[in-house]
Amino acid sequence: MAHHQAPRGMNDTLPQDAALWRHIRDTAERVARLFDYRQITTPIVEDARVFLRTVGDESDIVQKEMYVFEDRGGDRLALRPEGTAAICRAYLEHGMGSWPQPVRLFYIGPYFRYDRPQAGRYRQLWQFGAEAIGSDSPATDAELIELQHALYEALGLTGLVLRVNSIGTAESRARYVQALREYFRPLLPSLSKDSQRRFETNILRILDSKEEQDREAVADAPKIPDFLDEADTAHFGQVQQHLRDAGIAYQVDPYIVRGLDYYSRTVWEFEPAEAGGQSTVGAGGRYDGLMELLGGPPTPGVGFATGIERIALNLKARGLGPEASQPVDVVTVPLGEAGASACIRVARDLRAAGITVRASIPGRSMKAALRGASAVDAAYAVIIGDREAAEGVAQVKPLRGDGEQRTVALEELAAAIQAG
RNA sequence: GUGGGUGUGGCCUAGCGGUUAGGGCGUCAGGUUGUGGCCCUGAAGAUCGGGGGUUCGAAUCCCCUCACCCACCCCA
Numbered sequence: 232m233a234h235h236q237a238p239r240g241m242n243d244t245l246p247q248d249a250a251l252w253r254h255i256r257d258t259a260e261r262v263a264r265l266f267d268y269r270q271i272t273t274p275i276v277e278d279a280r281v282f283l284r285t286v287g288d289e290s291d292i293v294q295k296e297m298y299v300f301e302d303r304g305g306d307r308l309a310l311r312p313e314g315t316a317a318i319c320r321a322y323l324e325h326g327m328g329s330w331p332q333p334v335r336l337f338y339i340g341p342y343f344r345y346d347r348p349q350a351g352r353y354r355q356l357w358q359f360g361a362e363a364i365g366s367d368s369p370a371t372d373a374e375l376i377e378l379q380h381a382l383y384e385a386l387g388l389t390g391l392v393l394r395v396n397s398i399g400t401a402e403s404r405a406r407y408v409q410a411l412r413e414y415f416r417p418l419l420p421s422l423s424k425d426s427q428r429r430f431e432t433n434i435l436r437i438l439d440s441k442e443e444q445d446r447e448a449v450a451d452a453p454k455i456p457d458f459l460d461e462a463d464t465a466h467f468g469q470v471q472q473h474l475r476d477a478g479i480a481y482q483v484d485p486y487i488v489r490g491l492d493y494y495s496r497t498v499w500e501f502e503p504a505e506a507g508g509q510s511t512v513g514a515g516g517r518y519d520g521l522m523e524l525l526g527g528p529p530t531p532g533v534g535f536a537t538g539i540e541r542i543a544l545n546l547k548a549r550g551l552g553p554e555a556s557q558p559v560d561v562v563t564v565p566l567g568e569a570g571a572s573a574c575i576r577v578a579r580d581l582r583a584a585g586i587t588v589r590a591s592i593p594g595r596s597m598k599a600a601l602r603g604a605s606a607v608d609a610a611y612a613v614i615i616g617d618r619e620a621a622e623g624v625a626q627v628k629p630l631r632g633d634g635e636q637r638t639v640a641l642e643e644l645a646a647a648i649q650a651g
Numbered sequence: 652g653u654g655g656g657u658g659u660g661g662c663c664u665a666g667c668g669g670u671u672a673g674g675g676c677g678u679c680a681g682g683u684u685g686u687g688g689c690c691c692u693g694a695a696g697a698u699c700g701g702g703g704g705u706u707c708g709a710a711u712c713c714c715c716u717c718a719c720c721c722a723c724c725c726c727a
Contacts, residue, residue: 357727
């Protein structure tokens with residue numbers, strides 16, 4: 232057993248998973264491009280205040296999940312726990328307010344949360360996300376949802392359940408939270424322990440409590456739609472109209488609450504129909520107050536993030552995704568010193584022609600080299616011993632079918648192999 | 652952070668107080684002189700997650716610890 236292991240909750244991505252990851256990333260970037268979103272890459276580390284001021288002091292992310300450290304100069308830095316706040320920081324820093332609005336951006340990269348790992352939940356996780364900053368139009372909310380939906384469809388991850396809600400502006404939400412406080416306070420002793428804690432930390436969370444004990448109290452609790460003002464309601468109605476126009480199925484779920492303080496109005500989640508555990512594949516929302524928390528001018532924004540690991544998990548569970556094995560065109564089989572020298576030159580020329588060449592290690596037996604070639608399912612063995620080297624030829628042996636071995640001049644090798 | 656489960660060579664796993672800790676896959680090498688896939692043979696590779704303890708004796712029992720898994724919390 233090795234003495235060192237990857238840090239808890241952080242994983243190596245091995246070659247057999249590389250193709251799947253690449254497929255997900257390529258698809259995400261392609262779909263984002265189709266909507267004219269452009270990539271932004273921000274540092275993995277930010278001034279801790281970027282997150283402390285935006286995500287919410289009471290949120291779990293700030294309370295227990297953020298990796299914070301001091302650098303040698305005494306600055307407090309944080310491993311980024313999420314993408315939106317950093318992108319808003321970049322928006323302000325680079326004066327994107329003077330670009331054509333809304334600014335449409337996407338990103339992909341690793342994020343960090345010091346949380347207890349379990350299936351689909353890791354301390355280093357990869358997220359793909361997109362943001363449209365600078366417009367409060369419900370069309371942008373719908374556009375982000377449509378982009379996210381298109382991504383899942385392109386990956387074959389069909390049938391995810393989309394649930395949407397509006398939690399209103401900060402003002403209407405404050406009124407709602409106040410009403411919830413008044414409603415739950417007398418019921419507090421009857422609530423579950425978790426919900427008693429939520430009453431203090433994040434009262435909205437009581438609404439999606441899984442405790443049987445809380446069910447009755449939650450059922451009769453005030454509902455957010457009753458607290459939305461006219462503009463909120465109209466906004467949410469138009470988001471839904473745009474979703475219908477786009478032909479995207481959704482459910483309105485008044486109990487959806489997002490974990491971060493900065494959300495306002497539209498919030499949504501995509502989940503597999505067979506939900507359970509850490510099942511949310513991706514989620515998003517509008518964050519109209521966020522820029523001001525960072526010291527910028529009032530600037531509306533909306534975006535989503537989706538977990539690459541969770542997408543990969545779902546694709547694997549459904550047997551989707553690209554072939555894990557990568558084809559090898561040619562394995563060289565060097566025999567003797569002159570053969571080994573010739574093989575190096577031949578491999579170089581074949582690769583220059585775009586042919587994948589796996590070089591056998593010289594000094595092993597021919598049998599071993601050919602066994603190795605079979606093991607990687609190579610199409611051809613190119614055998615060069617001292618005899619072939621002296622004559623400037625190679626033996627080309629097809630390994631997959633029942634084709635005949637041929638003697639081919641070295642300068643014609645690439646063409647012969649490409650011709651099949 | 653809370654509760655529960657698991658931990659034997661690279662992978663899967665048998666063994667559950669006294670075995671040289673066994674097997675399968677994989678790796679490497681051979682099966683005569685330069686030809687693979689199947690088959691056969693052999694080799695390398697395990698202080699049985701780590702540390703204490705009980706015992707004449709521990710992979711097997713107890714305690715602690717670490718990691719992973721599952722559920723909760725929370726979230727992507």
